[in-house]
Amino acid sequence: MASYSTNEFKGGLKVMLDGDPCSIVENEFVKPGKGQAFNRVKLRNLKTGRVWERTFRSGESLEAADVMDREMEYLYNDGEFYHFMEPETFEQHQASADAVGDAAKWLKEQDVCTVTLYNGSPLAVTPPNHVILEITDTDPGLRGDTAQGGTKPATLSTGAVVKVPLFLEIGETIKVDTRTGEYLGRAKED
């Protein structure tokens, strides 16, 4: 397997640290004028999502992690695994609930997600930045009070709960930013 030296470290590079695949978040070159050079690195452990900070001697290297991001269509959940398909090859992959993590609440069948493969199997799932989902539950809309710009919680078809304006009702479809959980607007009718 290839390895990368500290001067090749940059955001997004996938390396092995303490036996776990990690993605480099930040690499700061630290050097006192008359002292030794270090690289102060922040890495996200791709298994746990936790961010580690670690200092290396400049010039040290880390083994590359066999990690790649693939665009895949979400198919279904069989109660235990989430199934995804590569659109070109139709190859299917099953991801555990651990790998899917928080992304689960945004997964709608046929949406295209980014699936991170580690040694060939799904390690993490990133939903599309924007998803269109139906409101399955929310308090009745309050008429005539829309100018106040108040919000209320609404439950969506995938189980996610987001804050929406008061005038929205059950059955409407809305656009949501999955990175922030923010309501972006009513979805246009197809």
Added chain:
Amino acid sequence: MTENCWRPSASVEALHRRGALLADIRRFFAERDVLEVEVPVLSRRATSDPHIDSITALCNGDTAYLATSPEFGLKRLLAAGIGDCYYLGKAFREGEAGGRHNPEFTMLEWYRCGWDDRRLMTEVGELLSRVLNTARVQSLSYRELFLRELQLDPHTASEQQLHDCAAREVELSFVPANRDECLDLLMSHRLEPAMGEGITLLYDFPASQAALAKVLPDDSGTPVARRFEAYVGGLELANGYWELTDADEQLRRFQADHRYRGIHKLHVYPFEERLVAALEAGMPECAGVALGIDRLLMLVGGYTSIDEVIAFPIERA
């Protein structure tokens, strides 16, 4: 993408600030009768500093080096009787690139004859106060800072204590090789961020980090390097010495650096024996300091990355 980008990474506003800063620095020294001089950027000799690497060039078919600082040239001029002088221009260091480093950078270095490090520290504080428009200047010794933040005396602590402290304070991927590596780690990871706002002048470094400074006993009798550094908000800006003038000691330090580089399988460059000759001939007692202009400009304009103050950093140069 940036390889194809013709535009400067710094804004036009930042480049105007750079011009104004350079003009202000030249005024500062003109007011004080310090002479601007030029020394070679391309030299046949290189630094011996164990932690600084030179960029190699080819000149008339021979190996030459880009100067990592104007120090040797300026000291040869001092020995020739030039008097108080400064250099404001480019310096180059191999392998240094990041948010606060570019391999090619602008350095101000000046010398004051008959002064010691303490007096020069005061002048560094005056220049920084003027440029940064702040009166907040604190000076404290290297020992005081370690005691204040880590309850550890950097001069007398055992090697084990230093290792324990470094391992506790910093998430490391390696075991530090020696005292100085522990101290460097603690300084860059723990102490610089703890310095606070304003200008910090830190003095009396460990004797093992003397570089080209005199080593003399402090009030408690500990031999310390008469070396100081200036920081602003934890960003290292300047490094100064009460200069070594003893030719034999200078030669011993060059040789020690060479041994260190050899043992650690680092490139061994030809050292500047003409500096030793200049010291033998006699260099006046003096203090000197080098200051990073790009970083100073970052502070002047509130920029967070060195690319914002250099028109064409190495990726675009």
